[in-house]
Amino acid sequence: MADAGAKSPTIYDVARAAGVASSTVSRAFARPGRVNAETAERIRVVAAELGYRTNPLARALPTGRTSMISLVISDVTNPFYNEIIRGAQAAATEAGYTTLLTDAQESGAKEREALERAVSLVDGIVLATSRMSDSAIRMIAKQRPVIVLNRAVADVPSVVTDNPRGMRRAVEHLGELGHERITYVAGPEASWADGTRWRALREAVHDLDLHAHRIGPYEPTVAGGAAAMADLARHPTSAVIAYNDLMAIGLIRALTAAGARVPEDVSVVGFDNIFAAELVTPALTTVAAPLHAMGQTAVRNLLALTRGARPTSHGPVSLPAQLVVRASTAHRRRNNTSPAWGTTKVSGAPARASTSTAAGSR
Amino acid sequence: MADAGAKSPTIYDVARAAGVASSTVSRAFARPGRVNAETAERIRVVAAELGYRTNPLARALPTGRTSMISLVISDVTNPFYNEIIRGAQAAATEAGYTTLLTDAQESGAKEREALERAVSLVDGIVLATSRMSDSAIRMIAKQRPVIVLNRAVADVPSVVTDNPRGMRRAVEHLGELGHERITYVAGPEASWADGTRWRALREAVHDLDLHAHRIGPYEPTVAGGAAAMADLARHPTSAVIAYNDLMAIGLIRALTAAGARVPEDVSVVGFDNIFAAELVTPALTTVAAPLHAMGQTAVRNLLALTRGARPTSHGPVSLPAQLVVRASTAHRRRNNTSPAWGTTKVSGAPARASTSTAAGSR
């Protein structure tokens, strides 16, 4: 039993107690096979008795490897990151790595600063939706292995959601429901994902002979979605795809407040499948990003890099998205081509039996 | 300009370039005043030119202080922790500390393991809703300063929500609405908060001449709340207080599915005021824990401890909770004493104008 009185024991204490040199103790732990099996076992026993644990800091100094990775998130309070964090943690822990979580608080400056302090502490970095410029990221990337999430930066390996395919599924879904014009409610212009999604939407509507219109940009939040309401009223459509779930939720609330019914009057599709998506009313139809898998993949690839693997030069690693159909989308009502929200008295939607989930969301 | 070619420069490089001894460089950074102002300035300039940054690892070895703290969370995906994390991060960053976020994934074993690896890396630890036993926590606490959140452990300083007062407000609110019997939907038995809340509820109903009944325990999740439905149907009441928001949301969904209307037939109050609480329909009336402040306070107190402050022996630091009144609570309908859920056809609730927030939630 370890008594927690004094300082924790070092390899020297173990070495003395076991009657060997400190280097042998070190090797017994760090270099299996380099030391005689019996000796190693004896050392192991003595170490256990003394309650010895190798000090990661001291180990890191000569080796230069800390077994820590940094995960930088632009905003921890955004539920979008929850599963990413968890996936990343899982992959890191599994590989014996500790995760240094940093919240950039939506500020490129804070992100830089935090990174500056962390960079010498970690073996690699995952940047989830960084707010920094491409060049700043490349700067970091030449000091330590870096993986960016949901973004493409030249010369820096990345992991992204397959937005085009996900968007395609969403458009097909709306098309099957009879919608002909789709409004895209745009997120931040600086967002790589936003550009990709809009582009994919245009291609999809073109192929399927539908029409798309874009409004925005807005903040990628509930408030931002609500703000889109005004513009939407000017270009009424029966179907909307929002940049992300938060905005979709905000928009639905605004629509409802204005007297429109979702999905009867307007179908709304979100992106990301965040936790709250299935909690809101109506439950949100959304394109589910493989959040957990993304976090996991990012970390795994990062660790591969730290072990000296060459980054794949085939562009970003793309993970499949799935459409989760819930209750915010429905058939377009033919007799209601040009919705006049708010003019008809709302009679209330009966409890929907639905919430059919087309694809498992996690 | 720092060229990112070679290894990062050390104090020796700076010392040589500035024509001083390495110790002087060290002191110029770590011991202001110990070195002549001019010399220090010159060193500073040279260091900047070389792109020198002090290596936290190397510094930690001799000093024993890493400027890192560990924040252990029982489940990062639980939105309850979002603001706590952020508050903690903010306080840590402000003090120049880096946060090591660890997700215990609801497992006491994983928590221990993670802690074991982290303990030698950090100057202090915040345990948010730990799954470990009191004695295990005390064990950790004698190796490093520890602050526990939302729990009382003898001899270990803690920060908690003022549950009794919050519960009292909730009961008063329901009482004012005419409810006479309140059902408490319990969370995990092992939860310290659960016990505190139930006790507070009993006291409050006693003082106000109301009645309380307890069902459970259930999992503190949406599914757990839904599971409570069955038991609730057996003891119908017009008012329910759930252990937390997630359960309240689950319960509301189950009630709605069963044909009961919230809040017309049943008023529901949650705890925590998580992000989704205002997004669901009806928006949830809930007791808002000062999440951000808790994270912040925990870290500040922890850092005070690492600086050698004696822990306050006055028991846990208690932070005030506030009641946020939204749309899930309403006047009890006198003619509906014994609700027969599901027998009457639901006609649908008109869009509520409400969502009145009695107290700012953040």
Added chain:
DNA sequence: CGCAGGCTGGCAAGCGGTTGCCAAATGTTG
């Protein structure tokens, strides 16, 4: 029997800072 080669374990030089102690330089005082 002599020797090359594989195992083992020890020695000691770092890794990049910190800091107690000392001495030179400078400032103060009587």
Added chain:
DNA sequence: CAACATTTGGCAACCGCTTGCCAGCCTGCG
């Protein structure tokens, strides 16, 4: 101007662990 107090900067010994290099020992083989 001598004696003494203060600054200021350098020396060198760590902090705890890793690892290149070396030597002793044991085997196996010609």
